[in-house]
Amino acid sequence: MLSWPEQVVRVQSLSESCIRAIPNQYIKPLTERPVFKPGSQVHQHADIPVIDLHNLFNKDPALHLDTLSRISAACRDWGFFQAVNHGVSHELMRRACQVWRDFFNLPLEVKQEYATNTPATYEGYGSRLGVEKGAILDWSDYFFLHYLPVSLRNQSKWPEQPSSCREVIAEYGGEVVKLCRMLLKAMSTDLELEEEYIENAFGGDNMGACLRVNLYPKCPQPELTLGLSSHSDPGGITILLPDRDLARLQVLNNGHWITVNPVPDSLIVIVGDQIQVLSNAIYKSVEHRVMVSSAKDGVSLAMFFNPKSDLVIEPAKEVVSEERPALYEAMTFDRYRLHMRMKGPCGKARLESLKVNTP
Numbered sequence: 001m002l003s004w005p006e007q008v009v010r011v012q013s014l015s016e017s018c019i020r021a022i023p024n025q026y027i028k029p030l031t032e033r034p035v036f037k038p039g040s041q042v043h044q045h046a047d048i049p050v051i052d053l054h055n056l057f058n059k060d061p062a063l064h065l066d067t068l069s070r071i072s073a074a075c076r077d078w079g080f081f082q083a084v085n086h087g088v089s090h091e092l093m094r095r096a097c098q099v100w101r102d103f104f105n106l107p108l109e110v111k112q113e114y115a116t117n118t119p120a121t122y123e124g125y126g127s128r129l130g131v132e133k134g135a136i137l138d139w140s141d142y143f144f145l146h147y148l149p150v151s152l153r154n155q156s157k158w159p160e161q162p163s164s165c166r167e168v169i170a171e172y173g174g175e176v177v178k179l180c181r182m183l184l185k186a187m188s189t190d191l192e193l194e195e196e197y198i199e200n201a202f203g204g205d206n207m208g209a210c211l212r213v214n215l216y217p218k219c220p221q222p223e224l225t226l227g228l229s230s231h232s233d234p235g236g237i238t239i240l241l242p243d244r245d246l247a248r249l250q251v252l253n254n255g256h257w258i259t260v261n262p263v264p265d266s267l268i269v270i271v272g273d274q275i276q277v278l279s280n281a282i283y284k285s286v287e288h289r290v291m292v293s294s295a296k297d298g299v300s301l302a303m304f305f306n307p308k309s310d311l312v313i314e315p316a317k318e319v320v321s322e323e324r325p326a327l328y329e330a331m332t333f334d335r336y337r338l339h340m341r342m343k344g345p346c347g348k349a350r351l352e353s354l355k356v357n358t359p
């Protein structure tokens with residue numbers, strides 16, 4: 001588990017080498033390929049939830065409850081929503097995106113200084129998820145870093161270039177953590193738990209927060225592959241800053257892949273597996289994947305909020321009853337996420353394997 005099974009190839013280098021056909025190791029089986037209609041416009045699915053968070057903590061109970069009920073419906077029916085008026089500065093979002101674009105535009109040798117990335121922690125500059133030899137790979141590179149808990153934050157592992165990078169990560173992280181805490185409170189309240197319940201279950205100040213910045217290089221055969229294969233996020237919630245001008249993200253809803261057309265300046269909130277477990281499947285984690293394009297590369301920032309790694313997560317006693325017994329086995333997050341670290345993205349297979357009862 002300490003090293004990659006094959007030589008790691010930078011997808012960005014492949015993309016820049018001007019190949020006309022992608023290597024076989026990136027060609028997905030037919031059933032996993034994105035349904036591609038070249039040149040077709042992406043239509044926003046009418047019902048994709050877009051939620052204005054401005055009134056989440058309004059003193060007026062009617063306004064507060066209205067926002068809470070929208071969050072509730074989105075987490076129950078979709079496992080995700082697009083948030084606007086989320087409190088994170090739009091200018092900071094743009095700066096955060098730009099420093100990472102600039103980072104990925106640095107010469108390969110500079111980026112390779114951070115390529116100490118191993119499957120044990122994924123920290124640093126990397127290009128694959130999972131360690132199975134011969135696995136079909138995704139068309140993306142990434143940079144992975146720890147933001148919380150502070151004991152795991154090691155700025156010397158964050159890019160030193162561009163010169164503002166560390167500062168911008170720290171500032172962006174701080175704002176997104178605030179948003180995350182607000183959302184965890186709202187979710188706890190909606191689940192009729194104590195306001196601090198989920199945050200405390202995740203370890204309070206020792207909650208984990210990691211940033212994965214994804215680079216989706218241009219791909220000469222986008223219809224054959226994916227930037228990120230179907231998966232649900234293993235942790236608690238993810239706050240995703242999507243690529244600004246291209247609809248790449250797809251979510252699975254009622255058996256259909258639906259393309260998310262990003263609302264300008266929005267952040268995407270993704271419910272992860274630990275919230276599905278903790279809520280005993282009242283909330284659902286969402287299966288999602290990313291398409292690539294032959295015309296444009298893209299960068300996205302995914303901030304994952306996770307339980308402290310050695311905490312056991314199980315369905316909250318308050319949501320378990322005789323009629324609705326606990327659906328999932330209790331497990332530490334460390335053990336849970338091993339699956340993603342070993343096998344890479346696998347839909348919702350890991351969560352399914354935790355099932356002890358059927359609803």
Ligand code: OGA
Nearest residue numbers: 212214242249290300302
């Ligand atoms: C992820 C993820 C989506 C995106 O990093 O887990 O789902 O648009 N990213 O990059």
Ligand code: NI
Nearest residue numbers: 231232233288
């Ligand atoms: Ni994801």
